[in-house]
Amino acid sequence: MNKPIGVFDSGIGGLTVLEAVYKLLPTENYIYLADFKNNPYGVKSVDEVESIVVNNALLLEKMGAKLIIIACNTASLYVESIKKAVRIPVIEVIEKTCENACNVSKNAKIGVIATQMTIEKGKYQSLINKENKHAYGVKCSEFVDYIEHKFDDYDLGMKLVKEKINSLKEEKIDTLIYGCTHFSLLEDKIKTVLGDINYVDCGSSIAPFVKEELVKNGLINHQSETGKIIAYTTKDVQSFREKLSLFNLKIESVEEIK
Numbered sequence: 001m002n003k004p005i006g007v008f009d010s011g012i013g014g015l016t017v018l019e020a021v022y023k024l025l026p027t028e029n030y031i032y033l034a035d036f037k038n039n040p041y042g043v044k045s046v047d048e049v050e051s052i053v054v055n056n057a058l059l060l061e062k063m064g065a066k067l068i069i070i071a072c073n074t075a076s077l078y079v080e081s082i083k084k085a086v087r088i089p090v091i092e093v094i095e096k097t098c099e100n101a102c103n104v105s106k107n108a109k110i111g112v113i114a115t116q117m118t119i120e121k122g123k124y125q126s127l128i129n130k131e132n133k134h135a136y137g138v139k140c141s142e143f144v145d146y147i148e149h150k151f152d153d154y155d156l157g158m159k160l161v162k163e164k165i166n167s168l169k170e171e172k173i174d175t176l177i178y179g180c181t182h183f184s185l186l187e188d189k190i191k192t193v194l195g196d197i198n199y200v201d202c203g204s205s206i207a208p209f210v211k212e213e214l215v216k217n218g219l220i221n222h223q224s225e226t227g228k229i230i231a232y233t234t235k236d237v238q239s240f241r242e243k244l245s246l247f248n249l250k251i252e253s254v255e256e257i258k
Helices: 014-024 046-062 079-085 094-104 116-121 123-130 142-149 154-170 183-194 202-216 237-246
Strands: 005-009 030-034 067-070 109-114 134-139 175-178 198-200 229-233 253-256
Touching (some): 005 014, 005 046, 014 202, 046 067, 046 079, 067 202, 094 202, 109 116, 116 123, 123 134, 134 154, 142 154, 229 237
Parallel strands (some): 109 134, 109 175, 229 253
């Protein structure tokens, strides 16, 4: 089935997920929605975020998506609301990322860096604790603004990272979850602080599951040629285009959508 896979996030962070999924499934077609107009999600009210993410999913379904990937941890908290609203399979990023982290951790101490809402909702902590491991959550909403708007300022990024995650070094974690899809873009800076531990991102955690779901639902694309990626933004097309160089993706076109 050559219908596209729909992927959405509040900005560029979800491209880290798309990159991993595309690497595994290069013959699939994709629609990526960057919701810059409502960025960031993690500091908004619960009702506001729920309305925004459900509308994004409905838009992707209307555009012909055969499956939706919620490439955002904050939005993934509302997966049940999205599943009720659309008639196609929906995949969120939190559960598989947690599962991956729990599998690789040896000392049962797992750090989670995420937006304020994701940490406060506590889904990561709850899933990790169920596996008899200890979760250490840190609110890092400031990272999103830095990545989206000030990424060229290396010193500022390094200062932010040190301020936020030094506490995790003291906890002696052996595994860190990027509980926001933006945050793996800071890996070089984060590794400077935390060193040689396990780093778990959402994209590589869910990509095999996306393939399983496509096969299970008879939605896999059997074409032999490379699939196409089309991107839409709800704001700031030019800014989005400029950031695409950060990713190993060939995006056919970028358009603004209301």
